[in-house]
Amino acid sequence: xxxxxxxxxxxxxxxxxxxxxxxxxxxxxxDKRLHGGKKSGxxxxxxxxxxxxxxxxxxxxxxxxxxxxFMWNSAGSSKSQPTLSMVSPEMAETEQYYAxxxxxxMNEIEANGQWVDKEVVEDMLALDQAYNELQTDLAxxxxxxxxxxxxxxxxxxxxxxxxxxxxxIKEAKNGAGRKESSL
Numbered sequence: 001x002x003x004x005x006x007x008x009x010x011x012x013x014x015x016x017x018x019x020x021x022x023x024x025x026x027x028x029x030x031d032k033r034l035h036g037g038k039k040s041g042x043x044x045x046x047x048x049x050x051x052x053x054x055x056x057x058x059x060x061x062x063x064x065x066x067x068x069x070f071m072w073n074s075a076g077s078s079k080s081q082p083t084l085s086m087v088s089p090e091m092a093e094t095e096q097y098y099a100x101x102x103x104x105x106m107n108e109i110e111a112n113g114q115w116v117d118k119e120v121v122e123d124m125l126a127l128d129q130a131y132n133e134l135q136t137d138l139a140x141x142x143x144x145x146x147x148x149x150x151x152x153x154x155x156x157x158x159x160x161x162x163x164x165x166x167x168x169i170k171e172a173k174n175g176a177g178r179k180e181s182s183l
Contacts, residue, residue, distance in 0.1 A: 086138075091148065098155035105162035112169050120161065127158055 086092075131154045137147045 094152060095155075098152070098159065102155070102158050102162065105159065105166060109162065109165055109169065112173075120165065123161060124158065127154055127161075130154060 131151065134147055134151045134154065137144065138151070141147065
């Protein structure tokens with residue numbers, strides 16, 4: 001039976017090639033249907049210098065669109081956080097005093113060239129986060145004395161931490177000075 005099948009296939013091979021077409025001609029026909037017979041524009045290779053220009057232009061465009069979207073999004077959602085200065089002039093003075101004192105202490109620590117422990121930095125960041133949450137609470141209820149008091153306590157804790165760091169720096173310097181004088 002296989003010989004009979006093989007013989008029939010060999011005899012009728014030409015009739016099986018009904019669907020055999022020229023692929024180049026087929027793609028030309030597809031192109032004509034898509035573009036109405038017009039040849040499409042120039043094809044730019046992506047590996048030459050012109051391809052690099054196209055890629056750079058695409059990257060710049062993407063970066064520009066992303067930055068515009070980011071600015072648009074941040075401008076739409078930027079609500080100014082309330083501060084103590086919005087409550088009253090006395091609170092504005094208090095906030096300014098604590099901010100100035102904290103800044104002075106930080107500058108003094110930096111001037112001594114001392115590095116602060118990682119744990120202390122984490123504590124300060126936690127205090128900053130707590131202060132931001134208090135600002136959100138203040139936005140909900142500006143007249144809330146507990147929130148205002150908690151914000152002031154937050155400033156005091158920061159100052160206390162910075163004072164302790166400065167005291168440790170002075171002790172370390174005095175200890176080093178005593179060792180040198182005793183030699």
